[in-house]
Amino acid sequence: MTDTRNQNPEQIARDKIDQMLRQAGWIVQSKEKVNLSAGIGIALRETNTESGSADYILFINSKAVGVIEAKAEDLGYKLLQVEEQSSRYSTDAIKIGKYTLDNVKPFVYESTGTLTRFTDYRDPKPRGRNVFWFHKPETLAEWIKKDKSLRENLLSMPDLDPTGLRPAQIKAVENLEHSFKKNRPKALIQMATGAGKTFTAATFVYRLLKHVDAKRILFVVDTKNLGEQAEQEFMTFQPNDDNRKFTELYNVQRLNSSYIASDSQVCISTIQRLYSILKGEELDESAEMENPEENSWMQQQINKKAALPVDYTPKVPIEQFDFIVIDECHRSIYNLWKQVLDYFDAFLIGLTATPDKRTFGFFNENVVSQYTYEESVTDGVNVPYEVYTIETEISQNGETIKAGWFIDRRDKLTRAKRWQQEDEDTEYKRNDLDKKVVNPSQIRNIIREYKKALKTEIFPNRVDKDGDYEVPKTLVFAKTDSHADDIIKIIREEFDEGNDFCKKVTYKAEEDSKSVLNRFRNSYYPRIAVTVDMIATGTDVKPLEVLLFMRDVKSVNYFEQMKGRGTRTITNDSLQMVSRTAKSKTHFVIVDAVGATKSKKTDSRPLERQPTVPMKDLLGAVTMGVADEDLFLSLANRLIRLEKQITEKEKEKLLEYSGGKNLKQITKELIMAYDQDEIDILAKIEIDKIPRQDLTPALVEEAKKVAHEQLIAAATKTFNGELNNYLDNVRREHEQIIDSVNIDKVIKSEWDTTSVDKATAIVKDFSEYLEQHKDEIKALSIFYNQPYNRREITFKMIKDVFDKLALEKPVLAPDYVWSAYAVLENVKSDQPKDELTALVSLIRRACGIDKELKGFDKTIDENFKNWIFKQNAGKHNRFTNEQMEWLRMIKDHVVSSYHIELDDLDYTPFDSQGGRGKMHQLFGDQMKDIINELNEVLAA
Structure with missing residues (x-):
């Protein structure tokens, strides 16, 4: 290691630069020992130019192609001011x-x-940018051979062919490419879940490779599952x-x-x-699991003495x-x-449906496209939702x-039970449920009411040909893995079903979670899945029609992601493969049993960063x-609870081990250490x-560093072996109480008022x-x-209305x-199975024909019965049995064809029964009159 004690700051900086250049593959030489043929890339120190001595001139294959201007580390804030000098050297002749x-x-x-900052003066509007290291000489050699730089190529991208793209995707690609052309280093695409973010990405990635000569593009995810989904998207994408x-x-x-x-x-x-590659470490398999913030590999990162920064990797x-x-x-x-x-x-380029303040900040607030869930619903890309509320007294x-x-x-962990007599009253609040206290009656009443x-x-018309009710695909959000187990047990009992009917899909599930999820997505069973976090985000289950919230959610983004599980559209055929009685997925329903849709939400960071670390x-x-921020915040969160x-x-005893500090003080110090x-x-x-006059940026940073270390020291000195054992033992003492005595009851089971408002708005929009359009669409003109x-x-007329x-x-x-x-309204009639018949029914209601x-199929049946009754009034069976069969066939034809x-x-x-000849034989000259009369009467 170089002894820097007697070196001036600029020399120290040059020694670092020499080392960086060598690691990037450059040969660093002085003028006295210059040999430009020694390798592909030579960095020549202290080279004279017409206007002064450049700290380094970069040579590729003996040709000068670049300049490095070195400055002392404490002058880093002045690098922008050096650009004029280094720019001058770039055009100066070498002397x-x-x-x-x-x-x-x-x-x-x-x-x-x-x-380090870098500018490529081949760019149309050269703009400097921070870089982590120097580029390799082979890279500059490749760039210098090309007529144009990457950023110049971006300016000549051809217009996008919009074929096969939705309007929101077209906007996202075009605006992103416009951002590229302006040389914006970061861009954010906000696109609703289910609106085709990955397809959009594949579109612009293809265009960058084909039209801009991009060498390599990285698609980065945070779970193995998302990586596999992205790979499938690229495999199926056809330009x-x-x-x-x-x-x-x-x-x-x-x-x-x-x-x-x-x-x-x-x-x-x-x-x-990527992190492990840059660190030169093997990656633990658990690091890429579905929830990256809850695994043993994360624990290993925390347990290191200090967070190791990323180093340059040749x-x-x-x-x-x-x-x-x-x-x-x-x-x-x-x-x-x-x-x-x-x-x-x-x-x-960032892709997300739910950006927060940190996301906007990281991407320099350069939001090139915003496509909200509401817009996606209006466009028919996603389905809307309604809220149904269930409340119980104990909830x-x-x-x-x-x-x-x-x-x-x-015991919360082992679930081992012990029977005891309570020696004092224990009052528990709604927030204690399924944490401090489990009340099976509360869970049972919610499930029973849901059924x-x-x-x-919610979905009253889901009865199969045998008269059995088919439960729509339902995802239940539980608070904890233990809570999920309690819910599953009660669901199976209340629905009178076996193990296959309801399954757990969590990280701790003994059954293979991916296999269960795949069956939930593509097979008839399970009908209900219970999860904690695993399929709350980023997982596509298109047949889902109900989300049952049995846990509250405080994060806006997380709640929106959870809602996104139900928004996906699905073809009628695909839906009916797993839900035979469903006709089409027009909406999904949030069943809110905990007030999740009404609770106050925040986009602030969660304190808990390591929820599975003991x-x-x-x-x-x-x-x-x-000393790690995630560690301090996670421990603070545990101590707050x-x-x-x-x-x-217990609080008094704790003071003996903590030097007189209570848990609130200890917690505050942990949080302050990184505030x-x-x-x-x-x-x-x-x-x-x-x-x-002596104040420099370096001294300011040093003061902050010292202050940070002091706060860390103040927070950590409280902890010792005795305190740690006491805190852990106290925590263990707090088991779950199983309240099987207090019986719960439902106090509210209804559509949420917001659903009523939504329904009112929909009916109003429809009317x-x-x-x-009543004057331009023939069928509507007739109805009105x-x-x-x-x-x-x-x-055909009704089909025209439907298509429009x-x-x-x-x-x-x-x-x-x-x-x-x-x-x-109190709608007594079942919805017709045929969508066009349902549409006629709705039109008749909207324009006031029906009160x-x-x-409409039921209306035709009633009108037919009334007509027959009038025909037979005063006469005894005006029509023969054979004539009645023909009249019923005509009525059935009008039901389907209007x-x-x-x-x-x-x-x-009719043709198989003898056609118009047979009808004339049966009804004679009355045939045309009867057809005209039935057309009029049945449509009344």
């Missing part, structure tokens, strides 16, 4: 005695050895201008090791794997990728490994376990000197002691749409203005409008 070497050197760096698949045109590599193939043009990787240079697409970029995991993204000299108010009662106590509401209110390990890590549980006697405001306040005390001509309405609605107002699909009326909503003409008698089912 060699009385001779000059005159050529432009477009690749220009300014560096302190810690901070508009080529009949080959993407993977037939370009090599796509999903990274399963540290090896990155030289011929891969698209790499798919988790950010965890095998993976900073220019490895030209563009990086970051999927689900709202996730907090990207805050943990932000340094991985900062390592590469690449454009960054709302809690209860009291009385002294003297014999109850079970259950009842399904059949009567508290004993957190305490031990802090005691042994591990414990402080609310422990008794006054930037607290660090600044403490640092300011020392900064104020320094004379203003207004019909009113606006020509009641006598209703007999003339044909199947589907194109212009997909959210007003008959199924969905019918459901809205059902929320607002209540009822199926109108009958003489020509229809030549086709099925």
Whole structure:
């Protein structure tokens, strides 16, 4: 290691730069020992130019191509001011005695050895940017051979062919490419879940490879599952201008090791794997599991003495990728490994449905496209939702376990029970449920009411041919793995079903979670799945029609992601493969049993960063000197919860081991240790002691560093072996109480008022749409203005209305409008199975022909019965049995086709019974009159 004690700051910086250059593959030489043929890339120190001595001139194959201007580390804040000097050197001729070497050197760096900036003066509007390291000489050699730089190529991208793309996808791609052309380094695409983010990404990735000559593009995810989904999307993607698949045109590599193939043009990787590659470490398999923030590999990162920064890796240079697409970029995991993204000299493109403040900040507030859930519903890309509320007394108010009662106590981890008599009253609130206290009656009453509401209110028409009710695919959100077990047991009992009917899909499930999830998605069973976090985000289950919330959610983003599980559209055929009685997915229902839709939401960061790490390990890590923000916040969160549980006697005992500090004080110190405001306040005390003329940015940073270390020391010195054991033992004492005595009851089971508002708005939109188009659409004109001509309405006319609605107002699909009326009115009639018949029923209700909503098929049946009754009035059976059979056939034809003409008698089912000749034989000259009369009467 170089002794820097007697060196000046600029020399120290140059030594660092020398080391960086050598690691990047450059040969560093002085003028006295110059040998430009020694290798492909030579960095020549102290080279004279016409206007001064350049710190380094970069040579590729003996030709000068670049400049490095070095500055002392404490002058890093002045690098922007050096750009003029380094730019001048880039065009200056090199002086060699009385001779000059005159050529432009477009690749220009300014560096302190810690901070480095780079400008490519071949760009249309050259703009400097921070880079983690120097580029390899082979890269500059490749760039110098090309006529244009990457950023210049971006300016000549051809217009997008919009064929096969939705409007939101077109907007996203076009605006992103416009951002590229303006040389914006970061861009964010906000697109609703289910709106085709990955397809959009495949579209612009293809265009970048084909039209911009991008060398390699990275698609980064945070779970193995998302990586596999992305790989499938690229495999099936076929561009508009080529009949080959993407993977037939370009090599796509999903990274399963540290090896990155030289011929891969698209790499798919988790950010965890990239981190391990840059660290030169083997990646634990658990690191890429479905929830990256809850695994043993994360625990190992915390247990290190200090967070090791990313180092330069020659095998993976900073220019490895030209563009990086970051999927689900709202996730907090990207805050943990932000340094991985900062390592590469690449454009960054974020994809998310639910950005928060941190996401906007990271992407420089450059939101190139926003496509909200509401917009996606309006466009028919996603389905809307309704909220059904279930409330029980105990869910709302809690209860009291009385002294003297014999109850079970259950260990939270092992679930082992012990029977004991209570020696004092225990009052529990709604927030204690399924944590401190489990009340089986509370869970049972919610499930029982859900089962009842399904059949009567939520999806009442799901009865199969045997008369059995088919439960729609339902996802239940539980609070904990233990809570999920309790729910599953009760669901199976209340629905009178076996194990296959309801399954757990969580990280701790003994059965293979992926296998269960696949069956839930593609098979008839399970009908209900219970999860905690595993399929709350990023997992596609299109047949889902109900989300049952049995846990509250405080995060806005997380709640939106959870809701997103139900928004996906699905074809009727695909839905009926797993839900045979469903006709189509027009909406999904949130059943809110805990007030999740009404509780206050926040986008603030959660304190808990390591939810599966035992508290004993957190305490031990802090005691042994591990200083890590995630560790401190996780421990603080555990102690906050414990402080609310422990008794006054336990609090007094704790003071003996903590040096007189209570849990609130200890917790505050842990949080303050990484609170930037607290660090600044403490640092300011020392900064104020320094004379203003002596104050430098380096001294300010040093003061902040010292302040940070002082706060960490203050927080950690409290912990010791005795305190740790006491805290862990106290925590263990707090078991779950099983309240099997207090019986719960349902106090509310109804559509949420917001659902009523939504339903009112839908009915209003439907009525207004019909009113606006009544003069241009023939069928509507007849319904509104020509009641006598209703007999003339044909199947084609109704189909025209249906098609126009589907194109212009997909959210007003008959199924969905019918459901809205059902929320607002006491609809006694079942919805017709045929969508066009349902549409006629709705039109008749909207324009006032019918005073209540009822199926038009039922109206035709009633009108037919009344007509027959009148025909037979005063006469004894005017029609023979054979004539009645023909009349019923005519009635059935009108039910499906809304109108009958003489020509229809030549086709099925009439032709097989003798056609128009047979009818004339039966009815004689009355045949035409009867057809006209039935057309009029049945449509009345």
